[in-house]
Amino acid sequence: MSFAKVYGFEGNPRTRVALVVAKYEGLDVEWVKTNPYAEGGVGAEYLAKFPLGLVPALEKGDYKLTEAIAIASYLASQENKAGLLGQSKEDAADVLRWASWANADLLPTIASWFRPLVGAAPYQKPQVDAAKEKSLKHLNYLEKTLATRTFLVGERITLADIFVASVLFRGFENVLDAEWRQANPNIVRFWQTVYHQPAFFEVLGNVEPTPVEKAVVYTPPKKEAKPKAEPAAPKPKPAAAPKPAAEEEEAPAAPKAKHPCEALGPAQSFPLDEFKRQYSNNDTPVAMKWLDEHYNANDYSISTTTSLPSITGLHTRLEASRKYLFGNMLVYGESNASKIIGIYMIRGNDWKSIFEVAPDYESYEFTMLDYKTDRELIEKVWSWEGEVEGLKCADGKTFK
Structure with a gap:
């Protein structure tokens, strides 16, 4: 049993x-x-x-x-x-520290790096690049730690080693390729030592793992051409029944409310949808260079918004303005010392018409920016890189 x-x-x-x-x-x-x-x-x-x-x-x-x-x-x-929990109370605490780090920090960041590349999650290049940078920072810390030790805690294998080695599998299978392994020999040696332990190797089915030779790269899915539908034969209209003399004409249906930005007329020289594609599929400097060449301040303006409510909630409530809006809202700093800053490109220069579709828009502070004067700040927020007001980016969301 x-x-x-x-x-x-x-x-x-x-x-x-x-x-x-x-x-x-x-x-x-x-x-x-x-x-x-x-x-x-x-x-x-x-x-x-x-x-x-x-x-x-x-x-x-x-x-x-x-x-x-x-x-x-x-x-x-x-x-x-x-003795997987260590040989002392201090060892036990250290084991839990490493296990928690692997489970709550290393695994999610590596997964956020490779899952979009293999089609297991939506691909957004800025988020993938940020996850890669964060993963490499974690792995650099691990490489330095293992320079002077065989196992993470003490002289014998513990739960710490099992957790970290298990998480590393996902990286070695997808993105930690031959070039990376050559630069990180301590992690490679540690990983091979742990998975060759009898218990670990048996769970793997006694199969030697084969790390990826070249890191996977994102390949946009091909769009399938839709077959053209045969035009349907027009149905004959039934003869209208005569109306009773006293019958009143029905009131016409009320026209569907239009978004305020439609009053601006058709988009002029700047195609926002194309910029969204440039941003999603290229490094941010490449997308910004494209924007420099195509941006027309008469068509679109740049605005900032700062506040502390949920980023995801705001973006959900802005759905009605999606075709007139693009931007990032990022969290800067750390717990108990953070600030949220968003920079958006909007159709026209009336930010209220764009954001008032979100019922809680009055909770936010808005400031219009000048694209040329504030170009450096805009690129920092859209690339998730650099410091803003002395704080580093921790997380965020893109609206496109």
């Missing part, structure tokens, strides 16, 4: 950690393959046990547990045969 059931899916680093730890502790766990990204999701039966639908999960009789670090720690603590 198995010790417990572990729910997760193949290739998932967090699932792999649980299975490796069980091997180290000699625990017979039943792996129930459960993929939240598959058609139909996890299913009603799973949600009845784990209402949040989180994967991986552990079930031992009536005991239910989610969160990868909690599951791995629970399995490692059963008999502590392998």
Whole structure:
């Protein structure tokens, strides 16, 4: 009889950690393959046990547990045969530090880098570039740390090594190519050492992993030509029934309200949709060079907005103005010392007509900018790079 059931899916680093730890502790766990990204999701039966639908999960009789670090720690603590939680309280704290870093920092940033490249998430070049830069910063820290040690905590393998090595798999499979590996020998040596441990290698199916030779690159999907539909034969109009003498004419339907920007007439020399494509598919300096050549201040203006409400919420409420608007809203600084700054290009120069479609627009402060005078600030915010008011960019959203 198995010790417990572990729910997760193949290739998932967090699932792999649980299975490796069980091997180290000699625990017979039943792996129930459960993929939240598959058609139909996890299913009603799973949600009845784990209402949040989180994967991986552990079930031992009536005991239910989610969160990868909690599951791995629970399995490692059963008999502590392998000492995966460290040899002292200080070791245990350090193990949890590395596991948390791998799970909450390294994995999401690497995933944000490679998933859009392989078509697993929408591709927006500025976000992918920002994720790549952040991932390389994390990995540089790891490379320096491993310059003087074999394992992350102490002289034996721990949960810290298992977590970090599992996360690195996703990078080696997609973006940490031969050139990168040559420049980071300590991480490569560490990764090979950990996955060649018997328990780890057994979970992999005793198959030698093959890192990617050249990092994957984004390839825009080809648009399929739609077949031309045969024109339908016109249907004969039925004869209108005579109206009773006393019948009144129906009032005509009220015309659909138009966006205020339509009063400006057709767009002149600047095609905003084309700039959005240039921004999405090129480095920001390339897109800005294109903008320099095509921008006409008579057609479009630049405005800033600063405030603290949710960025995603504002962009959702601006949907009605999408074809008249482009821009970034970014978070600068860090927790308890942050500022949100957005820079948008709008049709015309009446920012209120653009933003008042969002009911909470009055919560924001707006300032019109001059494209030539404020060019440096605009490029900083649109490229997610550099400091603004002495603060570095931490996160943000693009509206296009």
